[in-house]
Amino acid sequence: MGHTEGVRGESFEAALPVGEDPHRYAxxxxxxxxxAVAGEVPPARPRAVIGASWxxxxxxxxxxxxxxxxxPLQAEELLERRRASGLSEVLPLLRAKLGGVAEQTANIMVVTDADGHLLWRDGSTAVRRNADALGFVEGMGWGEDVVGTNAIGTALVTGLPMQVYSAEHYVRTHHAWTCASAPVHDPRSGRLLGAVDLSGPAATVSPTTFALVQTVAQLAESQLHAAHRTALEALRGSAVPVLSKVSGRAVVTDPHGxxxxxxxxxPRNHVALPTGCGAGRAWLPALGDCVVEPVRGGWLVRLLDEDPATPGDGTRALLDLRTSQARIEVTSASxxxxxxxxxxxxxLLFLLAAHPDGRTAAQLAADVFGDARRTVTVRAEMSRLRRNLGGLLxxxxxxxxxxxxxxxxxxDEPGSLLPHSTAPAVRG
Structure with missing residues (x-):
């Protein structure tokens, strides 16, 4: 807490300030x-991300x-969640990089799904016995709505790496613990897959543990990305003959677009496909009116050139910000x-929705960064958005x-709106 004021930076900061005595800090x-729980004025402010969670x-x-x-989940449901999580592919990597560390540092390694259910647990036998007493076991839900502020649940809410130390946990029975967690996303869809976590006695708190967990989560995402590139390259080999038989404009995509x-x-990298994509006619934001046909390993999308990539009257965009995985859902006549x-x-889309008359790059830079000069960053992000959303913007x-x-x-809770965001126009 910087002794009196609190650590007020981003949530990716380690929980224990450099040079601080862990016992005094606890x-x-x-x-x-x-x-805080008594509704009184605290002697110091918690970190901003912890205060928001509380x-x-x-x-x-x-x-x-x-x-x-x-x-806890029933055995059959646990097995199904493991299968559906998308994380079993990187489990050997996670165990190789963190399993031994967990054993040596009196910690346990935990992998959860996007809902916070514990899918796998490895590490110190003694610490696992202590975790059993807390219900920190495979199949149990560990989201904020079940066990309060904790590294796993709060990382899944904010979408950012988290370290939570001692009484930063909202529930007192967890004050003897320290946890470091990082979310893992699917590079194909951006979907949150779950989180990887190292947890142990509070005395084991270390910034290096936090850094290691972040690095391993990034390695897991890189492995998933490499597997996707390999699959896309294989699809490319079969797509070229398909396209050679098509007259007019067309693309072949994998199931994720x-x-x-x-x-x-x-040239483009990605096409936003219809929800529950199936064969038939569809309006796609970056391409316009199209016909979608199944091909081996993905979809053939043929453009109908008489219809521009502009949404018609009756097009409705639903910006869903109710969970950490924000989405835009669009419905139209097609x-x-x-x-x-x-x-x-x-x-950015939240800010555009709040300002229907529009925002300049400088205005968005001030909204997001508090600095109207950061227009280059805003223009780059808006360019990426418009490549995906096409005529919607x-x-x-x-x-x-x-x-x-x-x-x-x-x-429902104002504090849960874009909980990762530090944008002045969002938090202000």
């Missing part, structure tokens, strides 16, 4: 926690003495599709197209 955190816990009525009652090959259109949004793109100034009806779905 005692200070305990006093801060006691005051506010969510109070608004949800989470019991600081014991959390909420939870039940990543382009393997194209003919007659400007059908519907959705697209996952990165944290930055979610911020207009420029000069940036705005949603006039023919698009926009609705924003917000979380």
């Amino acid at each position: 005692r200070l955190l305990a006093r801060v926690h006691d005051a 506010t969510r816990m109070r608004s949800r009525g989470i019991d600081p003495e014991g959390g909420c009652a939870g039940r 990543w382009v393997a090959a194209s003919t007659g259109i400007a 059908g519907g599709w959705d697209h996952p949004l990165s944290p930055r793109h979610a911020e 207009s420029g000069r100034p940036y705005r949603f197209s006039d023919t698009v009806e926009v609705e924003v779905l917000r979380p």
Whole structure:
């Protein structure tokens, strides 16, 4: 807490300030926690990300003495969640990089799905026995709504790496623990797959543990990305003969919309496909009116040139910000599709929805960064957005197209709106 003021930086900071005595700091955190749950003025401010999480816990009525009652998944459901998580492919990597470290440092390594359910657990036998007493076992839910502020649940809410130390945990029974967690995303869709975590006795707290967990999560995403590149290259080999038989403009994509090959259109990496993509006619934001046909390993998308890539009247865009994985869902006369949004793109679309007359690059830079000079970054992000969303967005100034009806779905708790965001226009 910087002794008196708190660590007020981003949530990717380590929980223990450099040079701080862990025992002294834990005692200070305990006093801060006691005051916060009693509604009193604390002797120091918690880190911003912790304070925001505690506010969510109070608004949800989470019991600081014991959390909420939870039940572990049945064996069959646990196996199904493991299969559906998309993380079994990188489990050997996670175990190789963190399993031994967990054993040597009196920690346990945990891998969860996107809902916070513990899928796998490895590491110190003694620490696993202590974890059993807390219900920190395979199949148990470890989201904020069950056990309050913790590295796993709060990382899944914010989409950012987290380290939580001692009384930063909202529930007192967890104050003897320290945890470092990092989310893992699917590079194909941007979908949150889950989190990897190292947890152990509070005395084992270390910034190096936090850095290691972040690095290993990045390695896992890199492995998934490499596997995707390999699959896309294999699809490319079969796509070229398919396109050679097509007259007119067309692309071949994988099931997630990543382009393997194209003919007659400007090169692009990705096409937003319809929700639950199936064969038939569909309006796609970057291409216009198309016919989608299945091919081995993906989809053939043929453009119908008489219809421009501009949404018609009756097109509706739903910006869903109720969870950490923000999405935009679009419906039109030709059908519907959705697209996952990165944290930055979610911020930008939220700001455009709030300003239907549009925002210049300088205005968005001030909104997001508090610095109107950072227009280069804003223009680059808006360029990426427009490649995916096509005719939904207009420029000069940036705005949603006039023919698009926009609705924003917000979380019930104001503090849960884009919890990763530090943008002045969002947090202010």
